[in-house]
Amino acid sequence: MRHLKLIRNMRAQSDLWFADYLLRIGGGTKEVNGDGNVRIPDEIYVPYSYDAEKDLHTLIDIIFSDLNANMADKEYITTRAILSTRNDWVDMINMKMIDMFQGGETVYHNFDTTVDDPHNYYPSEFLNSLTPNGLPPHVLKFKLRCPIILLRNIDPANGLCNGTRLMVWGFRRNTINAEIVVGQHARKQVFLSRIPLCLSDDEMFPFQFKRKQFPIRLSLAMTVNKS
Known part of the structure; x- marks a missing residue:
């Protein structure tokens, strides 16, 4: 102690x-x-060696030293993160880091549909490859006790706001059991479900589409804006 x-x-x-x-x-x-x-x-x-893979592992080892020994420590998990400027880099780092967690993994895929596209110009495979700002990626991979961040205001009165950080404690087919780990609602247990998510007005796509997915993403790495 x-x-x-x-x-x-x-x-x-x-x-x-x-x-x-x-x-x-x-x-x-x-x-x-x-x-x-x-x-x-x-x-x-962190010195740069021009070996991107090696440098990323060095950065992870420094920021998340002794990860497996501390993954159950809420303070350890929620007081550190790797920041990046792009969503695709954040998703890449998060996917690499979740593989370092011990235990079995649970994977959730989203459901993408276009709005007013009768000729199917934008197939689901193409939509799945997009990760606009504010939307979760097509594939969400989680393990028990991994940290996540909420991407939408769901129930602000009970602490479920955009940017709320949580820790995963259980999985179901269409729900995730999580615990709020920061703020005045810390330690509150909640259930998250898939909801339809739309693009923000800032995204300049020539079409509109909806993504049905859990409004969360891993928070081992985050964008600078989200942090």
Whole structure:
């Protein structure tokens, strides 16, 4: 217990240092070089070796050190994530990381349909390949205790809002049993089901389609906006 408290205190101190460091950069009080650039301290960046696969594994090992030993620790799971700028990269990292989790996996596929497409110009295989902003991917792969993030406002009064983070505790054919792990509704058990999801107004597709799927995705990796 003493060792665990020491680790948490070290994490808290590290988080405070990093937050202060970012504030100093944003406030213009951090020293810069002659070109106006800020040198990132060695202890907070991962060297790049030009081997994408190797570098990704190094990043995962650093951010999620001892993953299998800590996957049941809610604080461990919800206080770290790998951030990216693109949904396809996020999905790739999440799929790679869920394979590292212990235990059997459950896979859910979505159901895509176009709106007003009588000639079937956009077959389901094509729609399945799309991952617009705000929609879950075609394939969702989960394991027990994996972290997920909600993509829609379902029941804000009970904590089910866009961006709510949860942990999976059980699977059914059309429902997922999960627990809210952050905020004032933490520890509340909920059941999530598939719902029809539409594209946001920001997506510039020449057609409209609906995706029936669980309004969630893995949150081991997330987009910068979603974080």
